[in-house]
Structures are given as C-alpha cells and as structure tokens.
Amino acid sequence: xxxxxxEKIVRNASGRSDCRPGEIVxxxxxxxxxxxxxGPRRIWPRLKELGVGVWxxxxxxxxxxxxxxxxxxxxxxxxxxxxxFAAEFGINKFFDMQGIGHLxxxxxxxxxxxxxxxxxxxHSTHGGAFGCYISGFGAIEMTGVTVTGEIWVPVPETxxxxxxxxxxxxxxxxxxxxxxxxxxxxxxGGVVMEYGGSTVRAMDMQERAVLCNMAAELGxxxxxxxxxxxxxxxxxxxxxxxxxxAIEWCSDPDAVYKTRLDFSxxxxxxxxxxxxxxxxxxxxxxxxxxKINQAYVGSCVGAKLSDLHMVAEVLRGRKVKPGTRLMVAxxxxxxxxxxxxxxxxxxxxxxxxxxxPTGCGACAALGAGILAEDEVCVSTTxxxxxxxxxxxxxxxxxxxxxxxxxxxxxxELVDPREMLGSPP
Amino acid sequence: MSGKAWVFGDAVNTDVMAPGLYFKxxxxxxxxxxxEALDPAFAKRVxxxxxxxxxxxxxxxxxxxxxxxxxxxxxxxxxxxxxxxRIFYRNALNFGVxxxxxxxxxxxxxxxxxxxxxxxxxxxxxxxxxxxLVDPIPDYLMGMVxxxxxxxxxxxxxxxxxxx
Ligand code: SF4
Numbered sequence: 001x002x003x004x005x006x007e008k009i010v011r012n013a014s015g016r017s018d019c020r021p022g023e024i025v026x027x028x029x030x031x032x033x034x035x036x037x038x039g040p041r042r043i044w045p046r047l048k049e050l051g052v053g054v055w056x057x058x059x060x061x062x063x064x065x066x067x068x069x070x071x072x073x074x075x076x077x078x079x080x081x082x083x084x085f086a087a088e089f090g091i092n093k094f095f096d097m098q099g100i101g102h103l104x105x106x107x108x109x110x111x112x113x114x115x116x117x118x119x120x121x122x123h124s125t126h127g128g129a130f131g132c133y134i135s136g137f138g139a140i141e142m143t144g145v146t147v148t149g150e151i152w153v154p155v156p157e158t159x160x161x162x163x164x165x166x167x168x169x170x171x172x173x174x175x176x177x178x179x180x181x182x183x184x185x186x187x188x189g190g191v192v193m194e195y196g197g198s199t200v201r202a203m204d205m206q207e208r209a210v211l212c213n214m215a216a217e218l219g220x221x222x223x224x225x226x227x228x229x230x231x232x233x234x235x236x237x238x239x240x241x242x243x244x245x246a247i248e249w250c251s252d253p254d255a256v257y258k259t260r261l262d263f264s265x266x267x268x269x270x271x272x273x274x275x276x277x278x279x280x281x282x283x284x285x286x287x288x289x290x291k292i293n294q295a296y297v298g299s300c301v302g303a304k305l306s307d308l309h310m311v312a313e314v315l316r317g318r319k320v321k322p323g324t325r326l327m328v329a330x331x332x333x334x335x336x337x338x339x340x341x342x343x344x345x346x347x348x349x350x351x352x353x354x355x356x357p358t359g360c361g362a363c364a365a366l367g368a369g370i371l372a373e374d375e376v377c378v379s380t381t382x383x384x385x386x387x388x389x390x391x392x393x394x395x396x397x398x399x400x401x402x403x404x405x406x407x408x409x410x411x412e413l414v415d416p417r418e419m420l421g422s423p424p
Numbered sequence: 425m426s427g428k429a430w431v432f433g434d435a436v437n438t439d440v441m442a443p444g445l446y447f448k449x450x451x452x453x454x455x456x457x458x459x460e461a462l463d464p465a466f467a468k469r470v471x472x473x474x475x476x477x478x479x480x481x482x483x484x485x486x487x488x489x490x491x492x493x494x495x496x497x498x499x500x501x502x503x504x505x506x507x508x509x510r511i512f513y514r515n516a517l518n519f520g521v522x523x524x525x526x527x528x529x530x531x532x533x534x535x536x537x538x539x540x541x542x543x544x545x546x547x548x549x550x551x552x553x554x555x556x557l558v559d560p561i562p563d564y565l566m567g568m569v570x571x572x573x574x575x576x577x578x579x580x581x582x583x584x585x586x587x588x
Contacts, residue, residue, distance in 0.1 A: 024564040037447070038487060050578055052587075067448070074448035122487040122511055138489035138515035144574050148587050152564065186435060187481040189510050219484055219509060277435060364486070365444035385439040385485060392461045 002252035004158040005226055006192045009133040009249070013116035021157040021258075022190075026150050031059055031110060031134075033119035033127075034146070035101045037066035037360075038139035040085035041078050046143045054089045055149040061093040061110060062086050063101035066366050068359040075366075099332025099358050102126035102300040105134075106209060107334055109238025113227035114249040118145050123300055123382065125220070128212035129205055130234075131227035131249050133192075136216065156190055156221040157258040158251075162197035165265040170417040172310065173203060173210035174302065174380070174400035176263075177217065178271035181278040186219045191258055193223040194251065199265040200225060205234040206306040213301040214382050217278040226250045270416055272378075273398035276386045284403055287413045294377040295320075295408035296389070297401060298329035298356070299363040302380025305335045305344075307401040312347040314405035314419050320352035321411035327369045329356035353408070365390050378407045426539040426550055427473035427501050429532050430466060432459070434479035438512060441483070441491035451490065451497055458494035472499035475540065477532045479505065483512025492516040502540040504547065504558075505529060517565060520573035524558050 001018070003011070011019050013027035034040065039062060047053065054060060062082065070076035079096075086094035095104045101119070105111050105127050113131030118124070122136035137151065145151050163176060176199075193215045200208065208225045215223030225231075227249055232242040273281035297303055297311055308330060320326045328348055330336040336358055339345045349355060356362075362369030363381045371377050371390035377397070379389065384396035397413065406416035440461045446454045459466040476482075476495065482505035483491060492515035495503060503516065504526035516523040522542035532538070536551040545560035561569050571577035581587050 024562060038489060042489065046575060049575070050582060052582065072448070078448065120487060122485065124487075136487045136511055138487050138492070138511055138518070140489050140515055140518040140574055144518075144578060147578060148581075186484050187507055189481075189507060189513075219481060221510065277437075364439075364447075366447060383437075383439070383485065385437045386461045387443050387445070388439045390445070 002254040002256065004194060004251040004255040004257065005131065005249055006133055006156060006158055006194065006224055009114055009116055010153065010155050012114065019155045021155050023155045024152055025155060026152050027116050029059070029118050029145050029149050029151060030115040031061065031117040032142065032145050033101050033105060033117070033121070033124055034060060034062045034142060035066060035121050036064040036078055036082045038120040038142065040082045042139035043143045043146055044081070044085055047146065050147065052147055054146050057090045057092070059149070060091050060146070061101070061105060062091045063095045063104050064097055065100045066360045066364065068097045069357050071367060097358070099334065100300040100360060102213065103304065103332045106130070106205065107238060107332060109235045109240030112235070112243045113231060113246040114243070118142065118151055122216045123213050125215045125222040126209050126213040126300055128215065128222050128224040129208035131225060131231055133222060133224065135222040154190060156192045158192045158194050159188070160194050160196065160257045160260045162260070162262045163195070163199035163265050164197045164262065165199060167199065167265050167268065168417065170402050170420045171268050171270055172400050172402065173207040175268055175271045177210060177214035178273050178278065178281040178398060179268065181214070181217050181273065182281045184218055186217055186277065186279050188219045191220050193218060193220045195223060195225050201228065204306065205230060206304045210301055217382055270400060270403050272403065272413060273384055275384055275395040275397065278382065278384060278398055284399070284413060284415050287397065288415065290397065290413040291376060292324060292378050292407055292412060293375045294369070294371065295324065295326045295404050296362055296369055296377055296379040296381065297327070297404055298361050298369070299381040300331055301382045302401060303329055303331040303335065305338050307380060308335065308339045308344050308348070310401035311405040312344045314402055314409065314416060315351035315353065316347050318351055318409045318419070320408045324408055324411045326353040326408035327356050328353050329361040329369065330358050333358055362389050364388065378404050378413060380404050425473055425501065426537050427471065427475050429475050429477045429534060429536045429538050430470060431532060431534040432462060432476065432478040435481050435484050436462065436478055438483055438485035438488055438491035438509065441494050442488050451493060454490050455494040455497035458498065467498070470498045473501050475501050475538050476503045477505070477526070477529050478503070479529060480507050481509055483509035485509055487511045489515045492519055492521055496521050502542060504540070517561070517569060518574040520569070526556070526558050528556055
C-alpha cells in the first residue's frame with residue numbers, strides 16, 4: 001500500500017502492519033523534548049505522586065529557554081528545579097541557557113529522518129524539517145511519555161503543499177506561512193502539512209524549520225519535509241552520522257493525500273499578520289504606514305542565524321528610526337557566537353539595535369521586551385494573540401525578519417523590497 | 425446536574441485562557457485571569473457545574489496545560505465547541521475535563537441552563553427545551569477517561585504491572 005512519510009513513521013512507531021487515517025494508535029517514542037516551562041516543574045511532582053522515575057534518560061532532551069535568564073525569584077526557582085531534575089535523573093542531554101529547545105534539537109543533530117518524537121511545547125513541530133514526526137503535547141501527556149515512553153496519536157491525514165519557483169528578493173519562508181495561515185485558517189486539526197516543491201528543496205534547514213514550526217499556527221498535527229542531501233548534510237554538520245536508511249523516509253509517489261495544494265513562489269509578496277491572529281494576514285502593502293513603537297527579532301521561528309543575516313542585510317548602512325526600538329534576542333548561544341564572529345551583531349548594534357539574551361524572551365511575555373498598554377510591535381515571532389507579548393491592549397504584527405528590520409528603520413510598516421534594491 | 429452556559433466566539437486561544445504574564449504564578453492566580461481579555465467577569469462569576477460553549481478551534485495555540493487546568497480549577501462541567509485546538513483537546517481529556525464536539529453551538533445563548541452526559545454523548549438545553557446527540561469520547565481513550573484521566577490511569581497500569 002502506498003503511504004505518506006508520516007503514515008510510514010506512525011506505522012513503524014506503532015509496530016502495526018497497517019494503520020489508517022483516523023485510527024488511534026499507541027507509538028513508541030524515540031526522543032522526548034522537555035523544556036523549563038512545561039517540563040520538570042510540572043512533571044516531577046507527578047513522578048513523585050506515581051513513585052516512578054523516567055523511562056529512559058538517554059531519550060530525553062531537556063532545555064531551559066522560556067524563563068532564562070531569571071528575571072525574578074519565581075523564574076529563578078523554576079530554573080533551579082529544572083537543573084535539579086537533570087541531575088536527579090541523569091539527563092545528559094541537558095542544555096542550560098544554550099538556546100531555545102527547538103533549535104537545540106536541530107543544532108545537535110538529535111532528529112533523524114523517520115524518528116517518532118514528542119515535545120512539551122506546541123512549536124515542537126519545528127523539528128519536522130528533519131523528516132521526522134515530532135509534535136507538541138501538554139505537560140500532562142509528557143508526564144505519560146516520561147513514565148512509559150509511549151503516547152497515543154490519531155493516524156493523521158496529510159495535506160501536500162508544493163511551492164514551486166524562486167522567491168523575489170526579500171520574500172522568505174515566513175511569508176509562505178503567514179499566507180498559508182490566511183488561506184488555510186488555523187483549524188486544520190488531524191492533518192499533517194507535508195511541504196515540497198522546488199522552492200522548499202532549495203531552502204536550507206533553517207528556512208524549512210519555519211514551515212514546520214508554524215504548522216502549529218495552522219492547527220495541524222505537525223509539519224514535515226521529506227529528507228534529502230540538505231537534511232543529511234545538516235546532520236553531518238551537527239556532528240552526527242545520518243542513519244543508514246535516512247534518505248529512504250519519503251512519501252510514495254502514489255501516496256494518498258487529503259488535498260494537494262500548489263503555489264507559485266515568484267508571485268508571493270512579503271506578508272504581514274495584523275492583530276490578533278496569524279491568520280489575519282495580507283500583503284505588506286495593505287498595512288503600509290502603520291506606526292510602530294517596537295520591532296522585535298526573536299523566538300525559535302524568527303531569530304536563527306539566517307534570520308539575523310536578513311536583519312543585518314536591511315540594516316547595513318541604515319539606522320533604527322529615533323523613537324522606535326529594535327530588540328534582537330538570538331535564538332541560541334551558538335547563533336549569538338556565529339553572529340558575533342561574522343559581523344552581524346556589529347551591523348545590528350551600530351544601527352541602534354539592542355541585543356537581548358538568548359531565550360524565548362518577549363515572544364510569550366516571559367522575558368525582556370514586553371509591551372505596555374496600547375503599544376504597537378512588529379515581530380518575527382509566530383503568534384500575535386491578545387496579550388501574547390504583554391499588555392492586552394498592545395498590538396502585535398507578525399512579519400519576516402526582512403520586514404521587521406525594514407519597519408525599524410522606517411518607524412512604520414514598509415515593504416522591505418524597497419530597502420533591498422529590489423523594488424516591487 | 426445542570427449549569428449555566430458561558431458563551432464565547434471562534435478561535436479562543438490558550439494565551440487568553442492562561443495568560444503568559446501569570447505563567448509563574450500559582451494555578452489559583454492563573455485561573456483568576458482565565459478569559460480576562462475577552463470577559464473579565466468570567467473568572468469572577470463562573471460557578472462549579474457551569475459550562476463553556478464556544479465557536480471553532482477553541483483552545484488554539486500553545487501546549488500550556490494551564491489553559492485546560494484553568495477550566496478544571498473552575499470546575500466547569502463540560503466544554504462544547506464544534507472544533508478544538510489539538511493540544512488543548514488532548515490536555516482537557518487527560519485532566520478529565522469533558523470536551524465534546526458540538527456543531528450546534530450557535531443555538532446556545534449566554535446563561536442558558538444546560539446539562540451534559542459525556543459518556544452517552546447527550547446535551548440538553550433546558551432553557552430552550554432542546555436535546556442534542558453528540559459524538560461521545562473515542563472508544564480507544566475510554567480506559568483513560570473512565571479511570572478519571574491520565575494520572576489515575578497511570579496508577580492503575582503501574583499497579584497492574586503493565587508499565588515496566
Ligand atoms: S520562542 Fe516563543 S514560540 Fe518559540 S518556544 Fe519560545 S515561547 Fe514558544
């Protein structure tokens with residue numbers, strides 16, 4: 001029977017010879033990602049209540065990212081407890097303040113094509129760029145995974161989304177996702193978004209991760225990209241050997257999809273999502289002239305090295321508009337180091353950008369860069385729900401790193417192509 | 425037992441149910457701000473046994489289990505919506521908060537007196553004198569749901585030696 005990559009992974013992880021979309025099956029978990037937010041602080045008391053330990057410390061990756069660096073005694077206590085958990089249960093894959101967990105998995109090369117993985121955070125879908133199944137679950141379910149090493153999932157249907165052709169300069173994966181949020185809505189429960197086409201094949205892993213990360217905004221089970229040489233090279237670059245069968249984890253040519261969607265990348269314009277939903281999006285021209293107080297470059301989806309490069313490309317030789325603040329929180333320590341080494345940080349800070357520590361930061365109103373009442377922010381993050389980045393009356397516009405940097409220079413939303421020598 | 429319906433619109437997200445600003449606070453404090461951005465009266469006036477009725481994709485957003493726990497804290501009898509955010513739906517079931525797919529949500533008015541039987545898949549609107557049948561909880565999950573949620577179910581399975 002012809003299967004999609006996701007059906008193959010779920011079939012393999014469930015140990016069944018056959019599984020059909022809609023059926024609920026129990027899968028063995030190859031890797032579990034726990035974060036400070038919904039990790040030890042919620043799981044440990046439950047382990048105590050059950051009188052058990054963790055099923056396999058080698059299969060658990062633990063990161064502190066949401067509450068770092070501690071800004072008050074409450075966050076300090078959460079971090080302390082997270083460190084104690086790592087020591088107590090012998091979790092060797094513990095990354096303390098090294099970056100946002102979803103990036104840690106990618107940087108360390110922990111995700112292999114064909115794996116079945118779970119994360120205690122909705123944007124765990126990020127890792128689907130490696131051709132594995134990885135989705136987000138609440139802490140109560142991650143408690144179950146931590147104890148049993150298994151979890152139930154409905155066998156999902158797959159939507160195949162092809163993007164063909166080349167982007168205009170200034171258009172990136174983030175623009176694809178903001179457009180898809182509008183086109184497909186945020187209510188795509190029970191399906192996996194499988195991305196392909198020549199545009200996706202030409203993307204590096206950081207851009208592919210954006211497509212998978214924001215599958216969460218589509219309400220999908222997860223996102224996935226079939227592995228290719230780019231995937232295998234990323235694993236080698238991370239110091240890992242790709243599994244012998246890595247490249248074989250692909251959808252069969254005659255696999256059955258729920259729908260197939262085809263888009264042309266050449267026609268895509270920079271997109272902006274207006275308050276208060278990622279699906280409330282449109283071409284940047286529709287929002288031109290919207291005044292902003294803050295431009296924020298941060299989060300798992302929007303502060304990778306490639307994102308910082310986009311920001312610097314716009315800022316080179318320009319200044320952040322007086323009265324507007326640009327804040328940049330690199331998504332990992334390694335991103336920070338690389339951006340310092342290649343001159344990116346110098347460009348950003350000389351333009352007037354303010355560097356913030358690595359971590360989730362203002363993305364979920366947990367760290368530095370939170371908004372006051374009625375303030376307006378344009379952000380490279382993935383969610384702009386009411387109150388997401390601070391005060392309930394604040395407005396958050398979502399856009400690509402190019403667009404956010406351009407807005408910081410103009411003090412209002414503008415088309416970044418105008419600053420990139422590629423006018424629309 | 426019946427309760428009053430609290431009615432909300434489409435796409436109510438988890439940031440509204442469990443705002444990030446109160447993430448480090450106790451569950452009590454967090455629950456006190458549940459739905460505040462949409463209806464500041466909710467957390468103050470909701471009573472045990474009341475129900476939440478909402479539009480499409482209720483609980484869209486993050487994995488934070490406090491979103492589902494906030495409703496458990498307020499002892500909501502059931503949440504009825506035509507569709508749910510996937511992690512919210514799973515979290516709610518795991519805490520024993522009945523979540524039922526309810527296509528006729530738009531017929532319910534705020535304050536209507538409702539009662540729900542999640543096992544049988546029955547919803548009665550006493551105020552409007554209407555009776556609905558909805559999909560019950562999936563069979564595969566009944567073991568866990570009957571046990572009262574994931575924790576009691578894990579306890580049962582550990583005691584039975586099913587987890588090694
Ligand atoms: S950066 Fe934002 S979206 Fe990403 S894991 Fe942290 S809080 Fe979630």
